[in-house]
Every structure is written in structure tokens, then in C-alpha cells.
Amino acid sequence: MNAILRSISFIFHPIIMPLVGVIFYFTKSPRYLPLDIIQAKVVSLFILTILLPILIYMLLKSVGKTSSIYLQTTNERIIPLFINAIIVLLIILKVLPSNEIIELYFFFLGILVSTLSCFILAIMQIKASIHMMAVSGVFMFFLALSIHFSININGSLAFMALLTGAIATSRLHLQAHSVPELVIGLFIGFIPQLILINYWM
Structure with a gap:
């Protein structure tokens, strides 16, 4: 059981959740978009939301700023959250501007607000679950779609819903x-x- 719960936290790490929301949107949206546009967006987002954060984490770990991919302390969270907010802002401005795919624009705007909220809480030495932040944001986006x-x-x-409960159980079990x-x-x-649903529904 311990291995299963630990695997849930690792497999459904917060960095993958934005891309999960984007892929889900492209598979369920009735709007026509050229395949090359979809592929370009997905590849760009994969680089910016997964590969780049991993490289930044490795850099921060090498200089002693982080000790785990789970960012266990509030002090460890401040720099990664700030950098992630910049990455999300870049996505909003360059990859998913409001005049292209409005649903995904506001989805990432919501992610930016959540990230900044978590960043401010970390500065205040308040620890919020980034895992729960990520999965609940995507869950709400699915429901809105x-x-x-x-x-x-x-x-x-x-x-x-099951995944949200499983992640919560996993984080509690791992203390x-x-x-x-x-x-x-x-x-x-x-x-x-x-x-933000009010601005695109």
C-alpha cells in the first residue's frame, strides 16, 4: 500500500497536470483546429511545463536550494513557485493568447492565480498542497468544459474525483x-x- 500511495504522488506530480488539461481539451473540444497547430501547442507546453521545470529543479538542487521534487518546506517552494509563475505568464502571452483558444487562455490564467497564491502563502510560511492545487484546478476545468x-x-x-481523493490520501499517508x-x-x-469561468462560458 505504501508503494502504491507513493507512486500516486509521483505519477500525478503537479507539473504534469496543466498538460493533462490541455490534452483533454484538444480531445474533447468540438471546435476544429488544424492538427499541426495542436501538435505545436502540445510540444511547446510539454517543454515549458515539464522539461523546463525539471531542468530548473535540477539546477536548484545542485546549488542546494531544494532537496526533493516535492518541495517539502515553505522556503524550498519560494524560488520554484516564482519561476513557475513566470513560465505560466510566458505561456499566456506567447503560447495561448486570449485571441486564439480562449478556454485554455483562462485555464492558464487560473493556474497563474493559483501559483501566485501558493507563492504568497509560502512567503508567509504557510504550506499549501501543490498536488491538491493542481488536481483540483484541472478537475474544475474538466467540469467547466x-x-x-x-x-x-x-x-x-x-x-x-477518485484521483483527487487518492492524491489527498497519498499526501496524508506520506505525512x-x-x-x-x-x-x-x-x-x-x-x-x-x-x-474565471464567467469570462469564457
Whole structure:
């Protein structure tokens, strides 16, 4: 059981969740987009949201600024969260501007708000679960897409609900977070997505 719960935290690491939301959007959206455009967006986002953060983490670890990919202390979180906010801002401005794919623009705007919220909390020495922030934001985005496009994705929503619970259980089991930290992460993940729905639905 310990191995399974540890694997859940690793496999569903927060850095993969934005790309999961983007791929889900492209597979479920009824809007036509040329395949080469989709591929270009996915590759760009893979580089910016996964490869680049991994390289930055390795750099920070080599200079002693981080000790684990899970960023266990609030002090370890400050620099990575600040850099991630810059990356997300770059994505919003250059990869997914509002005049191209508005749903994904506001999805990443919500991610930016969540990231900055977590960054501010880290400065205040308040630890929020980044895992819960990431999964709850994507869950809210899935739910919004199902309403926006009037599509039946009940299976995906059920999976996301189970995944959210599994991640929370995993983080508690590994003693990475307390219940309040998980709740804070949950709220700062889905609330920005919920508020921004008003601008694109």
C-alpha cells in the first residue's frame, strides 16, 4: 500500500497536470483546429511545463536550494513557485493568447492565480498542497468544459474525483501534508478556475 500511495504522488506530480488539461481539451473540444497547430501547442507546453521545470529543479538542487521534487518546506517552494509563475505568464502571452483558444487562455490564467497564491502563502510560511492545487484546478476545468460544450464526460469526472481523493490520501499517508494544508491547496486550485469561468462560458 505504501508503494502504491507513493507512486500516486509521483505519477500525478503537479507539473504534469496543466498538460493533462490541455490534452483533454484538444480531445474533447468540438471546435476544429488544424492538427499541426495542436501538435505545436502540445510540444511547446510539454517543454515549458515539464522539461523546463525539471531542468530548473535540477539546477536548484545542485546549488542546494531544494532537496526533493516535492518541495517539502515553505522556503524550498519560494524560488520554484516564482519561476513557475513566470513560465505560466510566458505561456499566456506567447503560447495561448486570449485571441486564439480562449478556454485554455483562462485555464492558464487560473493556474497563474493559483501559483501566485501558493507563492504568497509560502512567503508567509504557510504550506499549501501543490498536488491538491493542481488536481483540483484541472478537475474544475474538466467540469467547466462538460458544461460549456454540453458533452458527457461523466467517466472522466468520476476518475478525477477518485484521483483527487487518492492524491489527498497519498499526501496524508506520506505525512507530506496535514488536512488543513490539503484543504488550502484544494481551494486555491479550484476557486480561480471557478471565478474565471464567467469570462469564457
